[in-house]
Amino acid sequence: MAFTALNNRAAASTVPIPMPAQAQAQAQAPVPAPVPAPTSVPATAPHPQEIDDAFAGNKELRKRVHAAIDQNPTQGTLFRDISTYILNQSPQPAAEPATKKRKLEEQSGEQNGTQNGAPHSSGFSIPQRKKFTLELLDRKDGGIRAVGASGAIEFAIASKDVDQVFCLPVPEKAKKQHNFIIIPVHGDGVNPLPDHLKASPPEPVVWTFEEATGKNIVEGEDPGPAPLAEAIHHCLIQAGTSKEVIFPDADDFSSAIPESHRKGEKAYHVKAHRGSKEGYLFFTSVGILYGFKKPLAFFDFAAINSISYTAVLRNTFNLVITTPTQEVEFGMLDQTDFAGINEYVQKHGLQDASLAAARRAKKLNVNKSAKKDGVANGAAAQEGGEEEESELQKAERELQEQEDEEEEEDDDFDPGSEGESEGEGSDSDEEGYHEGDTADVEEEYDEAEGEEMEQ
Numbered sequence: 001m002a003f004t005a006l007n008n009r010a011a012a013s014t015v016p017i018p019m020p021a022q023a024q025a026q027a028q029a030p031v032p033a034p035v036p037a038p039t040s041v042p043a044t045a046p047h048p049q050e051i052d053d054a055f056a057g058n059k060e061l062r063k064r065v066h067a068a069i070d071q072n073p074t075q076g077t078l079f080r081d082i083s084t085y086i087l088n089q090s091p092q093p094a095a096e097p098a099t100k101k102r103k104l105e106e107q108s109g110e111q112n113g114t115q116n117g118a119p120h121s122s123g124f125s126i127p128q129r130k131k132f133t134l135e136l137l138d139r140k141d142g143g144i145r146a147v148g149a150s151g152a153i154e155f156a157i158a159s160k161d162v163d164q165v166f167c168l169p170v171p172e173k174a175k176k177q178h179n180f181i182i183i184p185v186h187g188d189g190v191n192p193l194p195d196h197l198k199a200s201p202p203e204p205v206v207w208t209f210e211e212a213t214g215k216n217i218v219e220g221e222d223p224g225p226a227p228l229a230e231a232i233h234h235c236l237i238q239a240g241t242s243k244e245v246i247f248p249d250a251d252d253f254s255s256a257i258p259e260s261h262r263k264g265e266k267a268y269h270v271k272a273h274r275g276s277k278e279g280y281l282f283f284t285s286v287g288i289l290y291g292f293k294k295p296l297a298f299f300d301f302a303a304i305n306s307i308s309y310t311a312v313l314r315n316t317f318n319l320v321i322t323t324p325t326q327e328v329e330f331g332m333l334d335q336t337d338f339a340g341i342n343e344y345v346q347k348h349g350l351q352d353a354s355l356a357a358a359r360r361a362k363k364l365n366v367n368k369s370a371k372k373d374g375v376a377n378g379a380a381a382q383e384g385g386e387e388e389e390s391e392l393q394k395a396e397r398e399l400q401e402q403e404d405e406e407e408e409e410d411d412d413f414d415p416g417s418e419g420e421s422e423g424e425g426s427d428s429d430e431e432g433y434h435e436g437d438t439a440d441v442e443e444e445y446d447e448a449e450g451e452e453m454e455q
Contacts, residue, residue, distance in 0.1 A: 159239030
């Protein structure tokens with residue numbers, strides 16, 4: 001068949017095609033393995049300056065933003081817009097931040113164990129016993145807050161919620177130290193709490209300020225607590241309150257016992273016990289404060305019904321403060337401070353419960369004239385002191401009378417007079433016999449005579 005014959009035909013010989021020498025060499029050379037083409041890496045575009053400015057205070061966060069832009073360049077515009085918004089909210093190139101934070105380290109000359117310009121940490125004791133950075137927010141909605149090492153706000157109190165602020169010397173310290181005490185509204189530890197605050201009652205804030213000494217004192221600057229107190233006062237003014245920092249005043253009270261660790265300095269405290277806990281009483285121009293440990297208590301004049309004294313002994317006495325809801329007793333006060341405390345009580349009319357309503361009305365601004373009411377209250381207190389003996393004076397008088405009686409008994413006692421007394425008693429008996437008992441004797445005599453006649 002034609003198809004079979006075609007397939008059985010001998011194959012035609014192939015004729016090689018001559019190639020150039022270079023082509024032959026290339027054909028004979030081994031073919032190298034294919035090499036993958038290198039991936040082209042686009043050059044990193046510079047990051048917007050707005051991002052660096054907005055996150056200048058947080059390097060770690062700035063690095064994360066840069067990495068996100070490098071991974072997804074399309075997000076660069078978004079991050080730039082966010083940075084611009086941040087910059088418009090809080091301008092960075094300012095010597096004083098827009099929030100006008102007044103940190104303690106900015107107060108040159110204020111030392112608390114650190115050098116000027118170093119980050120400042122204050123030793124807090126209430127509500128937490130720990131060191132925190134103190135910040136004052138000087139604005140209408142500002143306040144005082146404690147910032148931890150991580151930058152987190154541990155606790156704070158708004159300026160509008162401040163009832164009283166005290167700056168009181170810490171007793172029995174070789175170096176001068178002062179405790180700043182902030183009493184919040186409804187946080188005095190004395191008056192009953194409103195129902196909505198019983199679950200989480202507001203707590204006082206207490207921290208210690210140590211005066212600069214030696215090399216830490218800056219020439220021309222006050223090393224004491226006055227600059228900080230002024231800054232706190234300014235914050236209270238900005239918030240629209242009329243409160244100010246209360247310092248102890250010798251015109252109100254100073255102890256008759258000088259400061260034990262710094263001879264020659266006046267002391268403004270009286271050591272006292274509330275139950276088993278020891279603390280200090282401070283008699284200030286706005287009330288009586290007991291500190292500095294929990295439970296801290298502040299007795300505003302308006303919260304005091306009366307003050308009395310108990311357990312008056314030769315060396316100590318107890319002070320009882322009566323409020324509308326309770327009686328709080330402080331024990332073991334030194335007898336040396338009797339006179340000073342009583343003068344304070346009389347000055348503010350605290351011995352008379354009838355003046356309590358006037359004190360509360362004065363706090364609520366019910367009285368028309370504070371000056372006139374002050375005079376009236378003082379006159380009433382003076383009149384009451386003239387008409388009625390104070391509790392303290394009464395206790396002193398009774399104690400003195402008791403001591404006088406004991407001394408008289410000791411002086412009158414004479415062992416040799418006992419026989420004389422008996423003799424005198426015999427004389428008196430004889431006199432009594434002649435004067436008062438004659439009828440009985442005569443009757444007995446008649447009876448005896450009758451018996452003899454019968455015999």
